[in-house]
Amino acid sequence: MSASPQRPVRIISTQSELAWTVPLLDSVASAAGDVPALLSLAREAGGNWPQPGGGHTAHLWELLASVSAVDVAAGRVFEPHVDAQAILAQAGNYRAGHDPADRAGAWGVFAAEGPGLRLEAKTGDAGILLSGSKPWCSLATLLDRAVITAHTETGGRAAFAVDLRHPGVTCDEPAWVARGLREIPSGTVHFSQVPAQQLGSDGWYFSRPGFAWGGMGVAACWLGGAVGVARDYKEALTAAARSGREPDQIALAALGETDRILTAALQYLARTATVIDDGGLSTGEEAPETGGRSPEARENPRKSGAHTGTDRSVWSDALRVRGTVAAAVERVLSLVSQNRGPAPLAFDEPYAKRMADLALYVRQHHAMRDDAQLGKLTLKGEHLW
Known part of the structure; x- marks a missing residue:
């Protein structure tokens, strides 16, 4: 990574307002590739970051995007830790005065969910115990605790806080062959009579608006990664111009389109964050089951039943935000890779890593399947036009 000071990603703030983040971003750049060091930074910083829906959602997304612009994998480390902290706080608000779990650690x-794998929660004399297996558990061997969903005795699913250091927890060696996010392997974790603390009632985890808010936070990470790619491109053009190779019209057109795409997506995030904080996106219904396609169940924040009329719901806006950002990321990846060609992918390690990491991370989006879900809601009248 470059030794020059890192720049934050601005959604609503000025550069001076985000100047305090530069030392953190420099630390992230220095720790890139070192997951324990990144987890330490996430623990130190993430606990003090704003939470979605609390009046400073755009600032949270700026922080997630800024970390991801420095190193996409770092964003992939920070985001679930921050989301878990928000889930614990939301569970505490759900049951007023009840501290759901010790929030210390990573x-x-x-x-x-995954085919052939099932995690069950059963209540007995020893309290709630988890048994079974859970797929797509990223960095499980390096984490202290997790928010995890399990099937309950009533036939539903609920979220639980669990200590991953318990002797009843065992982790498979991930069969992780990915060239992107190589330091963030995901594998299956097995639980045998592991104590857990329930967070909210059955269905609460998926029905709370924070489920969709968290999905939009992931989109902020994707967009931050695309900002990093765009900065690589701009700096490459500047360096070439200094050596006497001025960019041609094709290169400039690609940079102009990249700027237009990123600016529009950042402004959309700013507007959505404002609506969230104003209470305009605080309704939700239980999202349908998610499969084992990615490490994040938040990858697919779909609702099982739509509001009718012109009401805005958190689920439809989450689909719009994520789809818009994913399309922006895909286009920026295409524009930059086409114009820079194969050489930096072969010989520029930070650039090649960023491109591979972001290409894998954004594949968590369900693309046309999510658009189909949004189309159903649109057909029922849930739109602004």
Whole structure:
């Protein structure tokens, strides 16, 4: 990574207002590739970051985007820890005066399902115990605790806080062959009579608006990664011009389109964050089951039943935000890779890493399947036009 000071990503703030983040971003750049060091930074910084829906959602997304612009994998480390802290706070608000769990340590969020794998929660004399297996558990061997979903005795699913250091927790060696996010492997974790603390009632985890808010936070990470790619491109053009190779019209057109795309997406995030903080996106219904396609169940924040009329719901806006950002990221990746060609992918390690990391991370989006879900809601009248 470059030794020059890192720049934050601005959604609503000025550069001077975000100047305090530069030492953190420099630390992230220095720790890139060192997951324990990144987890330490996430623990130190993430606990003090704003939470979605609390009046400073755009600032939270600026922080997630800024970390991801420095190193996409770092954003992939920070985001679940921050999301877990928000989930614990939301659970405490759900049951007023009840502290749901000790928030210390490094946290993950494991909510995906996979064929042939099932995690069950049963209540007995020893309290709630988890048994079974959970797929797509990123960095499980390096984390202290996790928010994890499990099937309950009533036939539903609920979220639980669990200590991953318990002797009843065992982790498979991930069969992780990815060239992107190589330091963030995801594998299956097995639980045998592991004590857990329930967070909210059955269905609460998926029905709370914070589920969709968290999904938009992931989109902020994707967009931050695309900002990093765009900065690489701009700096490459500047360096070439200094050596006497001025950019041609094709290169300039690609940079102009990249600027237009990123600016529009950042402004959309700013507007959505304002609506969230104003209470305009605080309704939700239980999202459908998510499969084992990615490490994040928040990858697919779809609702099972739509509001009718012109009401805005958190689920439809989450689909719009994530789809818009994913399309922006895909286009920026295409524009920059086409114009820079193969050489930096072969010989520029930070650039090649960023491109591979972001290409894998954004694949958590369900693309046309999410658009189909949004189309159903649109057909029922849930739109602004």
